[in-house]
Amino acid sequence: MSEFSEFASTGPSAAFFDLDRTLISGSSVFVLGIAAWRAHLVAPTQFAKDAVGAIGFRVAGASDNTSSKARDRILGAVQGVRRDDLVALNALIVPKLMDRVRPEAQRLLDQHRQAGRATYIVSASPVELVSPLAAALGMTGGVGTVSEIIDGVYTGRLAGPFCYAEGKVEAITELARWEGLDLAQCYAYSDSASDMPMLQAVGHPVAVNPDSKLERIAQRRGWPIVIFSQRTKAVVRRTSQALGASSLAVGSFIAGIKYAAHYRGNSAN
Secondary structure, three states: HHHHHHHOOOOOOEEEOOOOOEEEEOOOOHHHHHHHOOOOOOOOHHHHHHEEEHHHHHOOOOOHHHHHHHHHHHHHHHHOOOOHHHHOOOHHHHHHHHHOOOOHHHHHHHHHHHOOOOOEEEEEHHHHHHHHHHHHHOEEEEEEEEEEOOOEEEEEOOOOOOOOOHHHHHHHHEEEEEHHHHHHHOOOOOOOOOHHHHHHHHOEEEEEEEOHHHHHHHHHHOEEEEOOOOOOOOHHHHHHHHOOOOHHHHHHHHHHHHHHHHHHHHHHH
């Protein structure tokens, strides 16, 4: 049995999943931006600015400056938009994001559910996007950035902590307090060193397709490193008959487990 086949715990626990490039391939905010632009909720110039900002943030990595820019980009993207109009976009956005879910991530979700563990998305993306996606995936809930709303319109200001870096720890700590979760028994999955605070806050951190910084840290600390393929649900569905993609997805998952075991073995020497 692989280490991810047995999710035993001695107390109430949960599995927390970063969204972009962990649970799904690509950026959820980018998908939201395209939908908002096509629905004429966002001006073309704003969409272009957001796209460049998203790419720059990914390349530059995490810092106080870049996280502030990411926060301002997410808040600015919805400023002046009616909440009802944004929520209405979920009919288009959620199916697109479902197609981007990595098969291996879906398998992990299923295993955690079978173990009786709660599952949550924890993302800087707007909660109006994160929660419906979590519901569509059959997860317990979604934790995202909450924007201030006055008279049904987004003001461009926060109504709570920005759900990024330390903000994610704030969010899951509060969730654990309300739900009676034991963070020492919880799991967290992420691809980015920006999520180090969340990964360190739980007893079972897992690096998924990690960036170079997170990979170095995970190797040094003996954390599992899992390599998910770049294949998504949509690709698997389109090619399953010709290529037996379901088997390939499982195979890449097992390969990821072996990769993790290899690094743990090396770190123990």
